[in-house]
Amino acid sequence: MKGWKNPILLVLGIGVSNIGNWIYFVAINxxxxxxxGSAAAIAGLFIIRPLAILFTNTWAGSVxxxxxxxxxxxxxxxxxGILIAIIPFFNSIVPIYIIMFLTNIAGAFFGPTSETYITKLVPPEKRKRFNSIFSFATSGAMLVGPSVSGVLIMYGSINTSIYINAVTFFFCALAIFFLPDVDEKLSSEKVRERITMKTIAEDWKAVISFGKTATGFMIIFLMFQFITLISFSLDSQEVxxxxxxxxxSEKNYGLLVSLTGAGYVAGSLAVSxxxxxxxxxxxxxxxxxxxxxxxLMFYLASPxxxxxxxxxxxxxxxxxPFSFTGYATFFQNNVPVDLMGRFSSSFAFFQAMVQILLTLLLGYIAEVVTLQTVTVAFSAIGLLLAAALMSLIFLQSKKALFILEAENNLTEEG
Incomplete structure (x- = not known):
């Protein structure tokens, strides 16, 4: 495990905050x-994050x-941590929505920033193993968080769960504070550069320019993203x-979700x-x-x-976890680290729009035809895209369209 102290500390910090997020997710609902007492108010919680991304990610990467x-x-x-900690002091939904919006804006910065930091911190030959461990930490949080929240609410209160989420953010901040500074060589000119509309426009041009020169990578990237967005839209119809x-029943649904979580943990262990x-x-x-x-198997099921x-x-x-680990490593190996924040933020903006549109489209079509018909159709489209993605990835072995492997600091193309 030589050389793994810093990556493990990063996984620990983010992993604990992810557990806190799941504790908070149950509590805030x-x-x-x-x-x-409104189902519509609950639904509003799921719109806040995409709205925060749409508001932020046109310029977040430039910062x-x-x-x-x-x-x-x-x-x-x-x-x-501070924003989450003040939620229990409010008895009105409006300030809670505002706090959640601000929290999600901060989160819109954290995701692309952590991607860039991870790429700089973890050397190429360790990225697959790191991403598999990170996937395991994520799946563990998904299982542990709701369970802990249930116990806390049962024996404590909703506010207790919210406060614990705030503490996990402070813990994550402390863990990251003790990590090395990967930007020591960041030029003072670049740090002092003002973020203007011209700067943002130039950054978008840089992202577009990279996309044009990395055609092979972009095809795989966009196909994977669309498959992921189809999966997200299908998730919205599970219940x-x-x-x-x-x-x-709802009880059996909870059992199914637990089986998915157990499968995710098993998959993460296998990938690790x-x-x-x-x-x-x-x-x-x-x-x-x-x-x-x-x-597709799930949505083909019947009583x-x-x-x-x-x-x-x-x-x-x-x-x-297999696809997550493969994608994360593929992304880290192909996107220039100095452009990664802008690239991630730019596409997160479009992903948020497409996610909202696909989810609304699936829900609308389900009202016109049967729910099973539309979910099977979406699943089939996703499967066809996945088959095409797999074919492209395996058939490109004789063409250096993008970097797949990066072992021992040597790049193997194709």
């Missing part, structure tokens, strides 16, 4: 329901690539499909163990194809074929 990444992450986590089509034996080609291509296959839904959920959970 219950708090809003308690204050309003991220010009400032010290470690300091920015520390400041963001301290700010998020409705389980109750209205398959006919399962096999990271150095599996190529990025295998992780990204096969992982994407098999995880989308799980969606007579409930085991098909169970197997589909487990497959989704198990193979998602």
């Amino acid at each position: 219950l708090l809003v329901l308690k204050l309003t 991220i690539d010009r400032v010290n990444k470690r300091r920015l992450m520390v400041y963001i986590d301290i700010l998020r 409705t499909f389980i109750q209205q089509v398959i006919g399962l 163990a096999l990271a150095n034996r599996l190529s990025i080609r295998m992780l990204l291509g096969m992982g994407s194809f098999l995880s989308v296959t799980g969606y 007579q074929t409930i085991p098909l839904a169970v197997v589909g959920f487990i497959i989704i959970g198990f193979f998602s």
Whole structure:
């Protein structure tokens, strides 16, 4: 484990804050329901994050690539901790929405900043293993967080869960504070550069210019993103499909979600163990194809074929870490680190728009035709895209369209 102290400290800090996020997720839903008794108010919670991304990500990358990444992450986590900590002092939904919006704006900065920092901190030959460990930490948070929140609410209160989330942000800030500064050589001229509309326009031009020169990478990147967005839109219909089509209770839905989480943990452990034996080609291509296959199996299920839904959920959970690890490493190997913040933020802006449109489109079509018809159709489209993605990844082996492997600081193209 030589040379792993700093990466593990980073995973620990972000992992603990992710557990806090899941604790908070359960608590804030219950708090809003308690204050309003409105399902629409709950739905509003899920719109805040995409709105914050749309508001922020046209210019966030211009800031991220010009400032010290470690300091920015520390400041963001301290700010998020303070904002979350003051939520219990309000008894009205409006200030809570405003605080959540501000928190999500801060989060819109943290994601691209952490991506850039990770790429600078973790050497190429360790990225697959790091991303697999990071995936495991994420899946563990997804399982542990809601369970801890349930216990805290049962024996404490909703406010206790919210305060603990604030503490996890402070813990993450402390962990990141002790990490090395990867931007020591950042020029003072670049740091002092003012962010103007002209600067932002030039940064967008730089992103577009990179996209034009890295055609092979962009094709794979966009295909994977669209597959992911289709998966997100399908996730929005899970509860409705389980109750209205398959006919399962809320309790059984919770069991299915737990199985998905268990599958995710098992998949993350498998990737961690096999990271150095599996190529990025295998992780990204096969992982994407098999995880989308799980969606199709799930939405083909009926009251007579409930085991098909169970197997589909487990497959989704198990193979998602494979595709995540492959994609994250592929992204880190191909996007210039000095452009990474701007690139991530720019495309997050479009992803937020497409995510909202796809989710609304799926919901609308489900009202016109049957829910199962539209979800199976979306799953089939996702599977066709995943098959095309896998074909491109494997067939490009004779062409240096993009970098797949980066081992021992040597780049293997194709």
